[in-house]
Amino acid sequence: MSVHPSPPSQTRQPAAAQHPSGDPRFGLIDRTLKRFSFQQDALIEVLHTAQETFGFLSDDLLIYVAHQLKLPLSWVYGVATFYHFFTLTPQGQHNCIVCLGTACYVKRAAEIVAALEKQFQVSAGKTTADGQLSLGTARCLGSCGLAPVLVLDGEVLARETPQGTVDRVRQRLYGVARPAEAPSATNGGIHEPI
Ligand code: FES
Numbered sequence: 001m002s003v004h005p006s007p008p009s010q011t012r013q014p015a016a017a018q019h020p021s022g023d024p025r026f027g028l029i030d031r032t033l034k035r036f037s038f039q040q041d042a043l044i045e046v047l048h049t050a051q052e053t054f055g056f057l058s059d060d061l062l063i064y065v066a067h068q069l070k071l072p073l074s075w076v077y078g079v080a081t082f083y084h085f086f087t088l089t090p091q092g093q094h095n096c097i098v099c100l101g102t103a104c105y106v107k108r109a110a111e112i113v114a115a116l117e118k119q120f121q122v123s124a125g126k127t128t129a130d131g132q133l134s135l136g137t138a139r140c141l142g143s144c145g146l147a148p149v150l151v152l153d154g155e156v157l158a159r160e161t162p163q164g165t166v167d168r169v170r171q172r173l174y175g176v177a178r179p180a181e182a183p184s185a186t187n188g189g190i191h192e193p194i
Pocket of ligand 1: 102149
């Protein structure tokens with residue numbers, strides 16, 4: 001799908017009605033709309049505010065933004081799905097984005113993704129069933145000299161390894177990098193007096 005950088009028209013729009021839910025978070029979106037005078041070419045800024053406020057872009061949010069900017073919903077949906085930094089699904093409590101750009105790929109970034117998928121039972125682009133972790137990928141995070149690079153909860157991590165990343169994410173989610181050693185099969189881990 002091709003998305004043009006400018007919306008279909010550039011007309012100045014009057015302020016529209018507030019969201020009927022009364023959810024105060026919509027006030028933040030309204031503030032951004034007003035800051036840009038309801039200009040249609042402020043769509044990306046408005047979507048950024050919406051996502052920062054709600055965590056993801058629900059259908060309701062896209063409809064609201066389209067209505068407020070008097071843009072076709074298909075246009076707003078097209079922009080929201082074109083840029084990888086927008087998400088249309090709820091995100092987990094923690095977020096890990098692994099770069100799969102060329103420099104990171106040749107330094108085993110795909111193995112990092114595979115290790116995370118296996119360890120946390122989640123596919124790239126999805127969130128774990130318990131809502132703890134969202135795993136994403138990106139094409140290039142602009143730090144190729146530090147490859148492989150990932151971003152964990154907004155923190156950029158350089159020269160990662162599959163096991164190191166799994167340990168870091170586990171630490172972030174559960175407070176421990178590695179599960180406790182299983183007790184010995186022979187005596188249940190109990191030290192017997194000599
Ligand atoms: S390719 Fe990964 S940071 Fe550029």
